[in-house]
Amino acid sequence: MFEIIFVLIFIATLLVTGVTMLTVFAAAGFALAIMVLLGMVGAVIKILPWLIVIAIGIWFFKNHVHTSR
Template identity: 35%
Template sequence: MVELLFLIAFAIVLFFSGISMIGMVLAVAAGFVVMAIAGMIGVMFKMLPWLILIAVVIWFYRERNAEKRHREKYFR
């Protein structure tokens, strides 16, 4: 899917700029931007389950410590 986005962006830039040295530089820059953004989005979705797991573990840890402090404070 990412390769398809790259090819579409490359073709659009070449279509609008023509095939010249400036056109090739613009095409490479546009391709780089599209691939960088698509790569970042891909990494975000790949890391999302781990980030959710870390957030849940921290939440459980804080709740457990809060309950422990509450018992120590009121049930001595």
């Protein structure tokens, strides 16, 4: 949600300052791409502890549970 608000404010600021529409679209696309990328990085950091727990669980299952059968 923060990403969308940032991009909308960014576009409005460019339009108020009198920049051409082509520049506004290019800047909006670039800002949207950067914010989406940063949002994905934030999501990965947020779920990183669960990814580590899952990786340890898979390693434990492969090395201790599955080989004993």
